[in-house]
Amino acid sequence: MVSTQSLNRQILVKLLIAAVMMFGFGYALVPMYKALCEVTGINVVTNKNDYGVRAFSPNKVGNTQVNYARTVTIEFDSNSRGPFTFKPVKNFLEVHPGEMTEIVYEVTNNQNRSVRAQAIPSYAPKSATEFFTKLECFCFQEQTLAANETKKMPVVFVIDSGLPDDVKTITLSYTFFELGLGGTPPAPKSKVVS
Structure with a gap:
């Protein structure tokens, strides 16, 4: 017959193994989520190193020339998940491919406490994602907002001249959301743009 102490040790070992496996699975979800988002084009999470290279790369010099014969409408949308008021200062801009453009988003922390937050971009139509190059963006890093603070945050971008006609x-x-509250809130439903 097995003693109670021996059974307790076996259960403890099994629980520790389960806890380590759950931690490993949770840790592995981050790269899996990023890969899934990149494949589907939903809420593409990027870092600053992925941007700015295409616009100034020596073999892309021809694509950085401004095409004044063409105008593209860029619409700006915002969603917040947390104690924020978050919006662009303009709802849309008319830009020429190859032209460096800046838009400013404004965020206000509506809490009486400091918060950490992050913005995740998404694009529509999906086919335009590879032609939208951000040179500077508040989404490249985590933001910290003091109690009741309002910040103006710029996005500097270029639309590649190779954008399909x-x-x-x-x-x-x-989508701007607060960090550190036990998980990321669900992504907003995509808007259909015709």
Whole structure:
């Protein structure tokens, strides 16, 4: 017959193994989530190193020339998940491919405490994602907002001259959410842009 102490040790070992496996699975979810988002084009999470290279790369010099014969409408959208008021200062801009453009988003922390937050971009139509190059963006890093603080945060971007002619409008959408509250809130439902 097995003693109670021996059974307790076996259960403890099994629980420790289960805890380590759950931690490993949770840790592995981050790269799996990023890969899934990149494949599907939903809430593409990027870092600053992925941007700025295409616009100034020596073999892309021809694509950085401004095409004044063409105008593309860029619509700006915002969603917040947390104690924020978050919006672009303009709802849309008319830009020429190859032209460096800046838009400013404004965020207000509506709490009486400091918060950490992050913005995740998404694009519509999906085919335009590879032609939208951000040179500077508040989404590249985590933001810290003091109690009741309002910040103006710029996005500097270039639309590549190789953008297909049938794309007349691009929507840049950000979801701004608070970090450190036991998980990331669900992504907003995508808006259909025709």
